[in-house]
Amino acid sequence: MQGRDTAGLIALILAVVAIPLVIRNDYYLGVLIFTAFNCLTCIGLCLLMGYAGQISLGHGAFVAIGAYASGILTTTLGWSPWAAMGAGIIIVSVVAAIVGVPTLRLKGHYLAMATLGFASIIHILAVATVDLTGGPSGLLNIPRISIFGHQLNSDMQYFYFSWAVVAIGLYVAFNLINSRVGRGLRALHGSEEAAASLGVNITAHKIQVFILSAVYAAISGSMYAYYVNYIDPGPFGVMHSVLLVTMVAVGGMHNIWGAFTGAVLLSLLPEFLSSATDYLQLMGIAYQPDYDILVYGAILLLIMLFLPEGVFDGLGKAVRAGRRMIRR
Amino acid sequence: MMQAKRAGHILSLENIRKVFGGVVAVDGLTVSVEKGSVTSVIGPNGAGKTTVFNLITGFLPPSAGRITYSGRVLNRLKPHHIASLGIARTFQGVRLFPQMSVLENVMVGRHLRSKTGIFSSSCLPPVLRQEENRIRQEAIDWLDFVGLKEYAEAVAGNLPFGNQRMLEIARALAIEPHLILLDEPAAGLNSRETIVMGELIEKIRQEQITVILVEHDMELVMDISDRVLVINFGRLIGDGTPETVQDDPDVIAAYLGE
Incomplete structure (x- = not known):
């Protein structure tokens, strides 16, 4: 981990500790908890997109598998939430290997196509296998998770828990990037031929990071299930996978902090849009929640046109430019 | 023949x-x-x-x-x-990892001479890993061999062309x-x-x-x-x-x- 990332991580931890002192409203804490889930998935996805140069349009499905593994194993088999989370991680790793091994051997974006198909298959399975998943009506009564025998009952406790997991996720990602394996990944993103000529096994590296990024998604899904205590196929459609990719791209895929920023911004955006609805109504514009998707599309388009390296990089450049102006 | x-x-x-x-x-x-x-x-x-x-x-x-x-x-x-x-090689027209530092480029060359896997990579910060320090030192030695030691922290893509060539050779030599x-x-x-x-x-x-x-x-x-x-x-x-x-x-x- 490098100095700047350590500083960022410490700042994040301080912010997380401080936020519940200011925000006591359970609704807003809930929004921030969902934000944490998206952050976790996006950190993993960023390792894949920004460092291995591959796109997955199926990370929503890995979130779903993590959530359903937790939901099914705890409710029907009575497993403890932690054991079910572990099982979810193992299942997702195996599934990711099955999807990744054949597609990542090929050059080009075959993984994107394979994962897109995979995401729809998982969504259909979640709807159709009623005996296992509860079908469209979903699974009820998923237990809450406990830490050292202490059940996380309040939103504030769950807020701390989920952001602690995000911090661990960041810590792991930064360690990985600045290690032998991470250098191999960044190298193959720079030039696959050069990396191979130095003995980096390109296929193995891509598969490993794909599995790791899927594990991030599985943990996120599992935590989602233990927080809302109820899952149905609704949130796990293909559009959710696309939204995750959008978050990473908007924030900036070449930097973990970029993906993190994108996940935070786009997770909070619906809240801003819904509060903006009232003002728009005063101006005589009837804003519907359905329009959210148009706003997302517009944001992605504008970012790709004007800040192709993402919001995070754009902010950094703006700050540097501002400093230069002041110095003059 | x-x-x-x-x-x-x-x-x-x-x-x-x-x-x-x-x-x-x-x-x-x-x-x-x-x-x-x-x-x-x-x-x-x-x-x-x-x-x-x-x-x-x-x-x-x-x-x-x-x-x-x-x-x-x-x-x-x-x-x-x-x-x-x-067998090491360089490429016609130089193929570096342009976003990485000069030193990191050579450190990739030590890939085969080190073995930390994805798990230990993820769990421990690099400063606590002995192998990481060894890789770094050996990479510095190879940079020294081609005369680029002073550029170790520069971004590889920003080096003058002649030095990029030297760096590519240092990186290839690093696989021993x-x-x-x-x-x-x-x-x-x-x-x-x-x-x-x-x-x-x-x-x-x-x-x-x-x-x-x-x-x-x-x-x-x-x-x-x-x-x-x-x-x-x-x-x-x-x-x-x-x-x-x-x-x-x-x-x-x-x-x-x-």
Whole structure:
């Protein structure tokens, strides 16, 4: 981990500790908890997109598998939430290997196509296998998770828990990037031929990071299930996978902090849009929640046109430019 | 041309052929390279020189023939596997990892000489890993070897072109190869830089590393080579010491386009 990332991580931890002192409203804490889930998935996805140069349009499905593994194993088999989370991680790793091994051997974006198909298959399975998943009506009564025998009952406790997991996720990602394996990944993103000529096994590296990024998604899904205590196929459609990719791209895929920023911004955006609805109504514009998707599309388009390296990089450049102006 | 394989040969190509569609790029090339030597491969543009490098390093599979390195057949091996056997290479026109620092570029070269996996990579910060410190130190030593130590923290893509060349060689040397293939190491260098490159190649030879280079700069080739191979239309048309090749009428004809 490098100095700047350590500083960022410490700042994040301080912010997380401080936020519940200011925000006591359970609704807003809930929004921030969902934000944490998206952050976790996006950190993993960023390792894949920004460092291995591959796109997955199926990370929503890995979130779903993590959530359903937790939901099914705890409710029907009575497993403890932690054991079910572990099982979810193992299942997702195996599934990711099955999807990744054949597609990542090929050059080009075959993984994107394979994962897109995979995401729809998982969504259909979640709807159709009623005996296992509860079908469209979903699974009820998923237990809450406990830490050292202490059940996380309040939103504030769950807020701390989920952001602690995000911090661990960041810590792991930064360690990985600045290690032998991470250098191999960044190298193959720079030039696959050069990396191979130095003995980096390109296929193995891509598969490993794909599995790791899927594990991030599985943990996120599992935590989602233990927080809302109820899952149905609704949130796990293909559009959710696309939204995750959008978050990473908007924030900036070449930097973990970029993906993190994108996940935070786009997770909070619906809240801003819904509060903006009232003002728009005063101006005589009837804003519907359905329009959210148009706003997302517009944001992605504008970012790709004007800040192709993402919001995070754009902010950094703006700050540097501002400093230069002041110095003059 | 059936030479008995002598103990002194590190690399042998036997009847190597490479066909792209209908174009024959390498046409029955048979040649052996002596351990510890500096061999230059010359020939007009499009003669198949770089293709030969790509065949040796596994980036292209040969259409026919056999490539043997230290008694091992390389034919169907992947590039990363061939690198692990001790063959390093550079690329025509330099291929760095431009976003990474100069030092990190060379640290990637230590990949095969270290073994931390994805789990220990993720759990422990790099400063707490001994292997990471060792990789860093060894990479600095290789940067020193090519004279780039002072640029260690610079972004590789921002280096002047001549230094990028040197960096690419440092990175290739970091895998501790027995054989290094340099694809046009002096292309784009000014005369002063070319002299430094010649000295570096001499220094590499002194490390007991066999060097094969493709080069157009004849002064450099004549200066540093023990042996010169001349290729045209994928065929060997000249083979010998720099002096004999220079006077070979076939070679002169190929270069003058007769």
